[in-house]
Every structure is written in structure tokens, then in C-alpha cells.
Amino acid sequence: MAIEWRKNFATNDPHIDEQHQQIFRFANKLETIAQQADVDTREVDHLLSFLETYIQNHFRYEEACMLKRRCPVAQKNRSEHVAFKAFLTRNVEAYRHNGYSQQWAQQLFEKLENWLSNHICRVDVKLRDHPEKTTASSSAANR
Secondary structure, X not given: OOOOOOHHHOOOOHHHHHHHHHHHHHHHHHHHHHOOOXXXXXXXXXXXXXXXXXXXXXXXXXXXXXXXXXXOOHHXXXXXXXXXXXXXXXXXXXXXHHOOOHHHHHHHHHHHHXXXXXXXXXXXXXXXXXXXXXXXXXXXXOO
């Protein structure tokens, strides 16, 4: 079943929320692929390449936001990102070594779906409590 973006996943950072939604869309493409009997492995290659790059960039941005906003779960966030990148790397290597299988794709989707919803709901949403400080309020105080 496709993973759906829900309002309770929102971090109130439009850039991060859009990135999360994009990752969900690509996770759902993986699910669609896993349901097909005949798969074009170039599509799988493209999807994995995208996920590796996109997640790397997303994690970097999100971690910087958490540090900048002094979010108390910043280190936990980073640790979970490191573990997830290792998980994804292992799965990509397994695919490259063993080739595509429907079972591999289904398991990867299930783990990805689980991790995304659990991580976002437990960790990323903490950004809501630590909004970015605007310079408008600080410049008004200086007048």
C-alpha cells in the first residue's frame, strides 16, 4: 500500500516538507515497480540513483536546519540518518551484486515506508517546536 503524506508529518519548514513529499513519491514508485512482473532494471537503477543522491542532499539540509535552530533532537536525527544511509547502501549493493528481484524491491519499499513514517513522526516534526528566527523581529528590536 502506498505511503501517503499526512499533515502530521509537517515540520512547518516548506523546503523540508516538499523534500519529504518528493521522497514519498519516489518510494511509491518503488512499490509500483515491486508489483510488476516484468521490470525495466534501468528504471530501478534510476530510482536508486535518485534516492541515494536526493536523500544525501535532504539529510544534509535537514541536519543543518536542526543545528541552526538548536533543535534538541539534532544528534538523534543525524544518527538515524547515518543508519539509514548505511541501510540504503547495503540494499543498493545487494541489488548490484544479486540483480533485481521482486522480493528485494518489496522488502526495500516496506523498510523505506516504515523508516520514513517513523522517523518523520518521531524526529523531524520536532522542528515545528523550533521555528527559524527571522531577522525582522531582531531589526525591529534595534529601532
